[in-house]
């Protein structure tokens with residue numbers, strides 16, 4: 001642990017005599033942290049593209065593998081949580097370098113230190129805001145999604161610059177036999193390995209006690225996840241309730257599904273039930289990391305579009321009955337709309353959909369974010 | 384050498400892109416304030432606190448190494464991720480958000496760490512005592 005000694009200001013004001021504040025410790029922890037952050041970045045940008053596809057991409061987004069979004073968003077949150085113990089450990093290892101003396105040697109040194117400040121700020125910010133978001137806790141005065149996205153680019157850029165700046169030290173300490181590692185006190189080796197094992201155990205414990213929210217089999221270990229696979233009507237958690245969407249039983253009397261297209265038509269619930277029904281097993285996967293698989297029954301979206309005169313390339317727009325909300329209108333690209341797994345679901349896990357899960361009819365499509373699995377569907381449009 | 388400059392240059396370009404996204408936000412200075420606060424709270428408060436505790440423990444003759452240090456790191460990691468559900472104010476959107484008994488689960492986790500730590504330390508002490516009692520046959 002770092003002991004501090006205050007010395008007269010002629011030399012450096014603070015020196016550290018504790019062990020393991022060395023470049024080998026920084027490299028090993030940096031490798032793990034860098035990996036976790038790379039996974040977070042890749043899966044985060046992927047989700048961004050799925051939720052806000054540019055026009056040229058919308059019809060090319062693949063609907064398979066059906067578990068893709070579940071896996072990538074589970075990974076995003078799990079690797080972010082694993083990074084939470086890694087980041088302070090890494091910062092502990094390099095803490096003495098904060099007191100480098102003299103603080104600034106040259107313009108280049110000043111810029112390097114500034115970039116390190118951006119790196120640390122962005123790293124702490126992303127982990128902090130990301131974790132709190134999964135608990136739907138927003139204490140900050142800005143909107144989470146665009147800011148978390150912007151700072152992600154800042155963090156990745158600062159990380160690449162950091163690796164470039166530190167490259168000679170990283171290379172010299174990359175393995176146990178690298179020259180820089182061998183030049184460190186040999187007695188520190190076992191102690192360092194024990195410290196690293198402890199930090200990895202901490203990261204593992206944090207991950208295992210939360211990942212049950214997306215890996216259903218690990219549900220019993222879910223101590224601190226914001227969601228639990230065991231909690232929810234019909235065996236599935238809910239994000240937006242019917243009450244929040246201002247949809248009531250009463251507002252649904254006389255409900256009909258309207259399908260717009262070259263040959264428009266509308267159907268009552270009984271008429272929908274009279275169409276060919278399919279059962280699919282698909283996960284509901286939220287961007288906040290939780291997900292759970294369920295059995296859905298209903299009508300294929302592509303059959304509905306076909307009947308309205310949409311050709312084999314038809315895509316569609318889905319409009320919910322909810323009064324307002326960012327996801328009231330949802331556009332579905334061609335590959336999702338034509339996938340035989342994509343249903344207008346009427347049933348869930350062997351029961352009629354409950355109101356909170358989107359009664360009378362909701363969308364369930366493979367490999368798609370939960371917020372785009374529109375509930376309380378009132379209208380489909382061939383587009 | 385040139386690789387380093389290419390990677391560093393890409394880093395600067397990505398930072399510039401992220402910065403431009405940030406500046407396009409309404410009131411970007413609020414974000415900058417939160418970015419800076421994170422560093423200040425860590426470097427100025429949390430890190431000195433951890434170092435001071437370690438120094439105090441050392442002065443008191445408590446050795447925070449090996450298994451004791453590992454137990455503290457694991458307990459600390461679990462506590463940090465338990466803090467949001469423990470401290471979050473306000474109601475939840477519905478009964479499936481934060482459905483668990485988080486205070487109880489935190490106690491369970493701390494008890495588990497303590498039991499594993501004590502068990503490991505106990506086993507190790509026994510093994511060492513046994514090894515000392517046994518005459519060295521080599």
Ligand code: HEM
Pocket residue numbers: 021022023026027028029030031033034035037090091094097098116119120123159162163166169170
């Ligand atoms: C979010 C990710 C990271 C953060 C926040 C971070 C933070 C830091 C900080 C604050 C320093 C001290 C810099 C100075 O004052 O000069 C540092 C040094 C260092 N970092 Fe990182 N780092 C990260 C990722 C990495 C990665 C991916 C590697 C490579 C494997 C790495 C390897 C190093 C090395 C070798 C040093 C020098 C340590 C020494 O000379 O004692 N870091 N890091």
